[in-house]
Amino acid sequence: MTERKTDDVTGVETTGHSWDGIEELNNPLPRWWLWTLYLTIIWGIGYTIAYPAWPMISGATSGVLGWSTRANVAAEITEHEGRNAELVAQLVAVDMPALPQDPDLNRYAIARGGAVFRSNCSQCHGSGAAGAKGYPNLLDDDWLWGGDIDTIMYTVRHGIRNTIDADAHYSEMPAFGDILEPADIDAVVEHVVSLSSPTFDAALAEAGAVVFADNCAACHGEAAQGDRTMGAPNLADAIWLYGGDRETLHNTVEMSRFGVMPPWGPRLKEADIRAVSAYVHSLGGGE
CATH class of the missing domain: 1.10.760.10 (Cytochrome c-like domain)
Structure with missing residues (x-):
C-alpha cells in the first residue's frame, strides 16, 4: 500500500510512488493538453459517424457522407477510359502485326500493357519479365510456342495446359x-x-x-x-x-514437366490482352 503525502518543497501531493527516495509529484495535466485530448476524442467520434470506420460482419459502416475510396477509384478509372476511348477503339481494331506502324498507338499499347503485366503477370514471370525456374524468360528468343505478336496474343488469351480454355496450348511429356x-x-x-x-x-x-x-x-x-x-x-x-x-x-x-498458364481471356478486356501482348513483344524477345 503506497502512502500519499504532501511534498515539503512544492506543496504538491505525491502519487505515493518512490524510487530510491525520489518521489513522484501528482501534478495535474496542462489544461491545453487536456483540451487537445478532448477535441481529438470529439473529432474521432465525428469521423466515425461521417466516414466508413467500424468493421462489421460483411463490411464496414458506410458513414453518413457515403464516401468511398473504391467509388473514387472507379470514377477515376471511368474518367481515364473516357479520355482514352478513341485509342482503345483503335487498339481493339488494329491488325496487331501492323501496330508499330502507328507510333502513337504503339506507345499507348506498350504503356498500358506494362501496367497490365505488372498487375497480372509479374508474379510468375518477374517484374522485369526475366522469369524464374519453371517460368519462362520473356526477354529472349527462346519461345516454346512462338514469339510473334499473334502467337503471344493467343497464348495470353488461352493460356497453356489449363483445364479452363479448350483452345489452350496443350502438350504433355510422358514420364x-x-x-x-x-x-x-x-x-x-x-x-x-x-x-x-x-x-x-x-x-x-x-x-x-x-x-x-x-x-x-x-x-x-x-x-x-x-x-x-x-x-x-x-x-x-x-x-x-x-x-x-x-x-x-x-x-x-x-x-516429366507440366507447366500451366491460366487463360487471361476471361479476366482481361480485349484492349488489355492486346496491350500486354504488345508489351511482351516489345521487351526484346518478340519475333
Whole structure:
C-alpha cells in the first residue's frame, strides 16, 4: 500500500510512488493538453459517424457522407477510359502485326500493357519479365510456342495446359521413368548434356543418342531443336526452363514437366490482352 503525502518543497501531493527516495509529484495535466485530448476524442467520434470506420460482419459502416475510396477509384478509372476511348477503339481494331506502324498507338499499347503485366503477370514471370525456374524468360528468343505478336496474343488469351480454355496450348511429356530403364535415362540425359556442353561422357552420350532417337526425337526433333507446334523445347541451346544440370535433367526425363498458364481471356478486356501482348513483344524477345 503506497502512502500519499504532501511534498515539503512544492506543496504538491505525491502519487505515493518512490524510487530510491525520489518521489513522484501528482501534478495535474496542462489544461491545453487536456483540451487537445478532448477535441481529438470529439473529432474521432465525428469521423466515425461521417466516414466508413467500424468493421462489421460483411463490411464496414458506410458513414453518413457515403464516401468511398473504391467509388473514387472507379470514377477515376471511368474518367481515364473516357479520355482514352478513341485509342482503345483503335487498339481493339488494329491488325496487331501492323501496330508499330502507328507510333502513337504503339506507345499507348506498350504503356498500358506494362501496367497490365505488372498487375497480372509479374508474379510468375518477374517484374522485369526475366522469369524464374519453371517460368519462362520473356526477354529472349527462346519461345516454346512462338514469339510473334499473334502467337503471344493467343497464348495470353488461352493460356497453356489449363483445364479452363479448350483452345489452350496443350502438350504433355510422358514420364519416362515408367517407360525406360534407369540406365537408359542416364544415357539419354548424357546425350542431352552433350548437345550444349563440352564436358560429357562420350560413350554414354552415344548410347543415349539411340535412346533419344527412339523416344524423344518425335517431339524434340532429330537435332533436338524442338517443335513449337507441340511446345517441345529446344534442347541444344543451353537455355533451360527448369535447369540443365544432370540431376535436374534426370528428374525431368523420369517424372516429366507440366507447366500451366491460366487463360487471361476471361479476366482481361480485349484492349488489355492486346496491350500486354504488345508489351511482351516489345521487351526484346518478340519475333
